[in-house]
Amino acid sequence: MLLGAIADDFTGASDLANTLAKGGMATTQFVGITADPAPFGCEAGVVALKTRSIAAEEAVRQSLEAARWLLAQGCEQIVFKYCSTFDSTPKGNIGPVAEALLDLLEADVAVVCPAFPATGRRLFMGHLFVGDGLLNESGMENHPLTPMTDPDIRRWLRLQTRGEVGLVPLHTVRGGVSAIGQAFAEQQAQGRRLVVADAVADGDLLLLGQALADHRLVTGGSGIAMGLPENFRKAGRLSRRAHAAASAAGPAVVLCGSCSKASQAQVAAYLAAHPGLALDPAALMDKTMTVDRAADWFWRQKQVPIIYSTADAAAVSGAQARYGRAEVAEAVEGFFATLVRRLVDGGVRRVVVGGGETSGAVVEALGVSSLQIGEEIDPGVPALLADRGDPLGLALKSGNFGANDFFEKAVQRIGTP
Ligand SMILES: Nc1ncnc2c1ncn2[C@@H]1O[C@H](COP(=O)(O)OP(=O)(O)OP(=O)(O)O)[C@@H](O)[C@H]1O
Numbered sequence: 001m002l003l004g005a006i007a008d009d010f011t012g013a014s015d016l017a018n019t020l021a022k023g024g025m026a027t028t029q030f031v032g033i034t035a036d037p038a039p040f041g042c043e044a045g046v047v048a049l050k051t052r053s054i055a056a057e058e059a060v061r062q063s064l065e066a067a068r069w070l071l072a073q074g075c076e077q078i079v080f081k082y083c084s085t086f087d088s089t090p091k092g093n094i095g096p097v098a099e100a101l102l103d104l105l106e107a108d109v110a111v112v113c114p115a116f117p118a119t120g121r122r123l124f125m126g127h128l129f130v131g132d133g134l135l136n137e138s139g140m141e142n143h144p145l146t147p148m149t150d151p152d153i154r155r156w157l158r159l160q161t162r163g164e165v166g167l168v169p170l171h172t173v174r175g176g177v178s179a180i181g182q183a184f185a186e187q188q189a190q191g192r193r194l195v196v197a198d199a200v201a202d203g204d205l206l207l208l209g210q211a212l213a214d215h216r217l218v219t220g221g222s223g224i225a226m227g228l229p230e231n232f233r234k235a236g237r238l239s240r241r242a243h244a245a246a247s248a249a250g251p252a253v254v255l256c257g258s259c260s261k262a263s264q265a266q267v268a269a270y271l272a273a274h275p276g277l278a279l280d281p282a283a284l285m286d287k288t289m290t291v292d293r294a295a296d297w298f299w300r301q302k303q304v305p306i307i308y309s310t311a312d313a314a315a316v317s318g319a320q321a322r323y324g325r326a327e328v329a330e331a332v333e334g335f336f337a338t339l340v341r342r343l344v345d346g347g348v349r350r351v352v353v354g355g356g357e358t359s360g361a362v363v364e365a366l367g368v369s370s371l372q373i374g375e376e377i378d379p380g381v382p383a384l385l386a387d388r389g390d391p392l393g394l395a396l397k398s399g400n401f402g403a404n405d406f407f408e409k410a411v412q413r414i415g416t417p
């Protein structure tokens with residue numbers, strides 16, 4: 001294994017794995033930390049953790065454990081993948097994990113770059129934009145777990161770090177590989193080990209990728225990895241392996257626990273032509289909605305149904321005020337976890353999931369340990385193939401990713417009925 005990555009959620013892991021596979025690296029996504037050696041021929045390994053919203057010390061512990069395993073597999077460069085909307089709270093976890101990885105790798109400096117232009121996330125003067133607006137006006141300010149209320153990534157990250165945070169602005173990035181190298185060296189000389197780098201287009205990310213060839217640690221969204229495979233290819237170190245074929249066959253289900261604006265629109269679009277079961281947190285808390293009821297409902301449907309807790313910001317904050325933020329999240333995620341196990345044990349072979357935390361709960365419940373990366377469905381979302389006795393097709397969609405018709409496309413692209 002040449003390149004190892006640690007992703008702080010499951011959809012983020014498949015987003016990054018998709019980028020590395022498209023870049024020509026034979027890539028496997030691992031579900032959590034494993035003690036087993038990586039499969040033969042794996043050039044890039046992405047360890048999917050569920051550390052985005054847990055306590056910072058625990059996120060650090062798990063990330064270091066994953067990094068040590070990746071290093072033991074031979075990895076020369078480590079990528080720490082977080083969300084392209086920099087999802088975190090003032091207490092972490094991006095800063096503490098990045099600083100701990102710098103220490104482990106004995107690295108002097110690392111880039112911080114959540115930009116992912118294909119999905120509208122662009123970074124200018126350290127400020128993160130989503131589409132044509134700032135991050136804190138994009139709907140992310142209402143996120144159920146990590147509300148993003150400041151678009152200045154330097155300022156937000158500094159709340160989380162021990163050390164100062166630097167910046168390599170866009171005009172320097174556009175100056176090319178040696179200008180970028182010099183800028184990092186200057187930031188490092190001033191004692192800034194975490195350095196935010198601007199990027200508004202794929203070309204900026206490719207330049208950065210080239211300039212970061214010798215960096216032991218790279219941190220960012222999946223965009224920052226766009227240029228990394230080329231560094232290994234140029235050195236003649238890559239084989240060329242095809243994407244995994246979508247070979248799953250059987251009934252399908254769509255599960256959505258994401259409450260993002262994009263997910264709200266995608267759920268509405270899917271409901272226009274398919275049956276849906278809405279999960280109300282109150283009904284989960286007082287147990288009037290049970291996994292038995294939802295599973296019975298599922299098997300009665302003639303078309304591929306959607307089961308969702310997706311709701312608008314007012315409904316989400318209402319439920320959180322009544323039951324507590326963590327309590328609702330636990331109830332919703334726990335419900336999806338038990339339900340998906342029941343459905344897959346009962347014969348479902350294609351599972352489409354909306355939301356990173358939700359995907360983590362679902363994949364962990366299914367007990368699969370690794371995922372092969374298939375073709376891209378929409379930017380940042382590949383078809384995935386797991387082995388659970390039979391082939392199991394999966395798609396794990398980040399909250400804000402995907403076109404309006406994502407769910408319909410994904411059901412078709414991850415296998416056949
Ligand atoms: N109706 C609801 N009310 C309150 N919380 C909810 C509701 N539905 C889902 N949740 C919780 O909100 C969280 C949504 O997070 P999730 O990561 O799945 O989606 P997302 O944040 O939109 O996606 P991503 O992390 O990929 O951007 C989960 O913990 C989920 O359990």
Ligand SMILES: O=C(O)[C@@H](O)C(=O)CO
Nearest residue numbers: 012015083084221356398
């Ligand atoms: O970077 C992103 O936006 C996604 O891969 C993600 O991490 C969402 O959970």
